[in-house]
Amino acid sequence: MRAIEAEAVVRYTDAGGLAEALSGADALFVYDFLSMAVPGAWHAADRLHWLHIASAGVDPVMFPGLRESEVVLTNSRGVFDDAIAEYVLGVVLAFAKGFARSLELQREVRWQHRESERIAGTEALVVGTGPIGRSIARLLRAAGMRVSGVGRRARTGDPDFGDVHASSELALHLPSADYVVAVAPLTEHTKGLFDAKAFAAMKPSARFVNVGRGELVVTADLVAALREGALAGAALDVFDIEPLPSESPLWTLPNVLVSPHMSGDFLGWRNALVEVFAGNFTRWRAGEALHNVVDKQLGYVPSVS
Incomplete structure (x- = not known):
């Protein structure tokens, strides 16, 4: 300063x-x-x-x-685009390769051979197509994943997402995704976007990653979906209440990775x-045009593409 x-x-x-x-x-x-x-x-x-x-x-x-x-x-x-993209790739790999279970077995001094998953060829749906979502799409695509996006307007031939689906059609594309990544800005239209209906639309083997805002998710619905086996796991960096209360079941659910709002830090x-x-x-x-001017009606900086 x-x-x-x-x-x-x-x-x-x-x-x-x-x-x-x-x-x-x-x-x-x-x-x-x-x-x-x-x-x-x-x-x-x-x-x-x-x-x-x-x-x-x-x-x-x-x-x-x-x-x-x-x-x-x-x-x-x-500022945070690439760091958050690296976090997302990291948790995707952590799920696929079972790193959390490997650490548990190591602490127990147990040699237990297991098979892991490939991420190449799996499908990622990135909900939010701003710069952070775009960086996530690029990195996941580089790792061999098939990536599509969900944004304000539908389009094809996007250099990073390939296909971008309109947000109004989110429910149509959730069932095919192996990983659903939430990175949308918090607006009156996205608050509570991931609720019981959205989680029910995902396949039981899918993993959910939230690096956007905690209020994008109805937390009770996410907990219920995880407990009932409607989802295979979740990696959560943001929460509707922060710090995450000690009594939250998200701390102890076996298929959840919790980090304290640090994915971009x-x-x-x-x-x-x-x-x-x-x-x-x-x-x-100098009286020049400012960078990153937010459209106050939309609640974010509009993309030029």
């Missing part, structure tokens, strides 16, 4: 002091991207022109006051987030 401090008055604050710091501010950098403090302090935004959030998802700041204002919203799209990610803001700050000061 030193370069920015040389060009502007910078106020650092926590959630409790946000309203006071926001008064008279021209720009707001929401570095704590999980904070829900902005709506409560919005009354103090008396001259704000630009809000930047240090994440790809913008749901913590997508409230009516911002949506209806003239304030430009930008996000940190692009590579070494150096904090600096990378500030660098994205700093680059946009330079453009803003």
Whole structure:
């Protein structure tokens, strides 16, 4: 932030002091991207022109006051794409190769020969076709998987997804997928997208991976599907309540991999987030077009393709 401090008055604050710091501010950098403090302090935004959030998802700041204002919203799209794609490939391999069971047997000092699955030739359905979904599709396709996507509009011949199906047709394509990867942005249309009906449409051998938002999933329906054998497993990096409560059955279900919202957090990610803001700050000061401008009605940065 030193370069920015040389060009502007910078106020650092926590959630409790946000309203006071926001008064008279021209720009707001929401570095704590999980904070829900902005709506409560919005009354103090008396001259704000630009809000930047240090994440790809913008749901913590997508409230009516911002949506209806003239304030430009930008996000940190692009920082986490490859790291999250690597996470997804990692959990796909972990399921197919039985790594969790191998560790259990190792701790028990048991030599138990087993066969593993191939991922080449299996089908992955990536729900969410933004930059993160696109990076996931590229990496899974490079590993030999057959990949298709689910997005806002249907199309064919996509360089990474091949076929993209319309979100309204999700239920038609769930039954054929071996791996379903949720990476869609959280909007009023995607909240609770994966419910009992969606899980019932998947085949019992399918695995579900969520690296999008916890609220994309009806957690009770996912737990029921896993317990009943309607799904073979789930890898979950995001949850509707974070931290995941200790009493949640997701901690102890044998076919679930839990990680604490870290799939995109590579070494150096904090600096990378500030660098994205700093680059946009330079453009803003020069009166140039900002990168990663969010469509506040859609709730994400529209793709150019």
